[in-house]
Amino acid sequence: MPTEQEIFEKVRTTLVDALNVDDDEVKLQSRLRGDLNAESIDFLDIVFRLEKQFGVKIPREELFPESIFQGDPNFVTDGKVNEGGLKELQERMPFADLSDFRKDPRLEKMEDLFTVELIVNYLKKKLGG
Amino acid sequence: MLLKDQVALVTGGSRGIGKAIVQALAREGAKVAFVYRGSQQAAEELEKEITAAGGTTKAWQADVSDPEAAKRVVGGVMADWGRVDILVNNAGVIRDGLFIRMDPENWKTVLNTNLDGTFYFCRAVAEQMALRQRSGRIINVSSVAADHVNAGQTNYAASKGAVNAFTRALAVELGSRSVTVNAVAPGFIETDMSEAVRNKAGDFIAKKLVPLRRLGKPEDIAGVVVFLAGPAGAYVTGQVITVDGGLSLGAVTA
């Protein structure tokens, strides 16, 4: 099993290729959209490249469940992800750290969950079996 | 040769405009796979002609309106040649008839072939072009009928108008991966498809409605497809290029 540092380095290479950013822009805490300017097609590209880089299959919606709350009143109240939504999110993304998001669970803040660290944590779980 | 060693896939390549496109791409050095539905003999003859001239080609029998067909054909082209640089969605049909009496089957056939077929083939190459290759050219053969309509063509006009809108929308999505998506809109071109209209009004159209005073030939369309597929077309995307001798200018010669 690769070390966390090895995983990070490969993820960084992937992001440099997919997003056309410089090596030193990619830090563990970088947000894909907010800091690295990823657009929607970039998320597909990242998944595609990670699969090749790590030789794993990443099912659609597993790493970046973007469509998870679209228009679902069970999960969102007044533009905020409610308790049910948070529970669902944690189940769908057991590799995500939701503690910051819980403090300000506005729907549009959800994309801030998509950080470099999230990808590394996801792959750690995935490769660890 | 503008397209040396590139891989092209053309639907509806056995006859008419598609055949001229296959020939033109092959002449520019591309390996050309093409799809036909029923005209096996015409397809085999075209294969022989191109091979004899030193080109590389392969005919695939498929119905573009079948959702599985595109996957099968694109999979085959990938297995043969490993990439797809150029996709030309040319296969198309008409089922003309006044709307009041239009059989829903004729609506469906036209939409399923002209629009859905284009969708299936674009879908089948998009990941390969955008994510694996990060380059590609998609060219959809539309029609001036999308905007300049004749009676009896509600189904056809709807299909081609949709192809134009789809072309623009897809161009926006794939632009960041250096895949261009354009349409070519022919006017009256001398093929089997336009035969009935030509027999009725060909002379009138050529002499009175077309500023260039002649009907178009399949080669007139193929030339623009080569432009869009080649280096000169690199910075063109999301456009519908009309190739109609000026027909759509709407002038009537006095």
Ligand SMILES: NC(=O)c1ccc[n+]([C@@H]2O[C@H](COP(=O)([O-])OP(=O)(O)OC[C@H]3O[C@@H](n4cnc5c(N)ncnc54)[C@H](OP(=O)(O)O)[C@@H]3O)[C@@H](O)[C@H]2O)c1
């Ligand atoms: N001719 C014109 O004046 C004109 C004007 C504007 C736009 N266009 C457009 O240009 C394109 C080509 O037209 P054309 O005049 O060359 O037509 P055409 O002479 O009738 O040839 C049509 C070609 O498409 C193929 N095809 C038709 N339906 C198919 C299907 N379901 N699956 C696979 N292949 C299929 C045919 O294959 P088979 O030979 O096996 O039947 C043939 O190779 C069409 O999209 C048409 O709408 C033509």
